[in-house]
Amino acid sequence: MQDFSRLDDLVQQALGIIEKAGSENELKELKVTYLGKKGKVTSYFKALGSAPAQERKALGQQVNRARQAIENALAVREEAIKLDALDQKLEARKVDVTLPGRPFGRGTVHILDQVMDRILDLFSGLGFDVVLGPEVETSWNNFDALNFPPDHPARDMQDTVFIEDEIVLRTHTSPVQVRTMKSRKPPLRVVCPGVVYRRDTPDATHAPAFFQVEGLMVGEHVSFAELKGTLNLFARKLFGEGDTRFRPSFFPFTEPSAEMDVRCFACGGEGCALCKQSGWIEILGCGMVDPAVFDAVGYDNEKYTGWAFGMGVERIAMLRHAIDDIRLFAENDLRFLKQFV
Ligand code: PHE
Secondary structure (H helix, E strand, C coil): CCCHHHHHHHHHHHHHHHHHCCCHHHHHHHHHHHHCCCCCCHHHHHHHHHCCHHHHHHHHHHHHHHHHHHHHHHHHHHHHHHHHHHHHHHHHCCCCCCCCCCCCCCCCCCHHHHHHHHHHHHHHHCCCEECCCCCEEEHHHHCHHHCCCCCCHHHCCCCCCEEECCEEECCCCHHHHHHHHHHCCCCEEEEEEEEEECCCCCCCCCCCEEEEEEEEEEECCCCHHHHHHHHHHHHHHHHCCCCEEEEEEEECCEEEEEEEEEECCCCCCCCCCCCCCCCEEEEEEEEEECHHHHHHHCCCCCCCEEEEEEEEHHHHHHHHHCCCCHHHHHCCCHHHHHHHC
């Protein structure tokens, strides 16, 4: 038979011990000791059955209070132990804010991006919008709309990467101009930068993927004079004051077509290795938009005329910075890239 008059002492004793407990494990053991199946407080619950009936209610409440007090004490102590542990952890990992920082290498803008930005800046300044398009294209946008005949060699499996029958990796960014004309009405001025793909074996001057910037201007009375004026201005800004010339050429989508040369800026036109002794350096292809292209995109080719141009960004960068191998751009060699900070 339990002596209920000693229950308060038992609780006092328990609270004292709990307060000194140093770990969560110790607390678990104490919980068993007092509140477990055979615990010291639990035994009082069991004794209630044999207590005189008229005292049972009051005694029951007393035991309940005892259990409550011990449960509270356990919870309070557990919280304190957890906080202590956290404090210790934080203390151990303290950051020393007085330590000097570790040097952090600064990146550079890739030379191709620099040249691309420069080109786009120049044309933006002349009122051209920069327009982007997908690299995976329909062969209609890439070839048919641009007046390539069905048997044109550029469509060859040897030259173009085919994804499916009528789906290709674009071989130039001209399809972006086709898309633009299909969705906008003239007048318009756009430049289309982006990666293009051709089935080339890489060597010093060929890469299977490279960057282009192409441009297009369409309106009423747009003439070859504007083509020359605009591209001359562009060439002077990019390569410095110097002569330019336009040589007759051929593209399916322009008529007449031309290649544009700048006077060799390495030798001034005397003839050197860079210009292969010719005194001139070719920088882009251009021409008046063929009326068949306007037909394909639904422009009235009696009313509108236009001109277009296209250039390889790697080639421009190689010329401007005397880089002799196109593969250097993609090799990620910091010794190369850091030269163009
Ligand atoms: N699309 C041509 C190419 O990829 C470049 C070009 C564009 C030429 C516009 C003339 C006019 O080579």
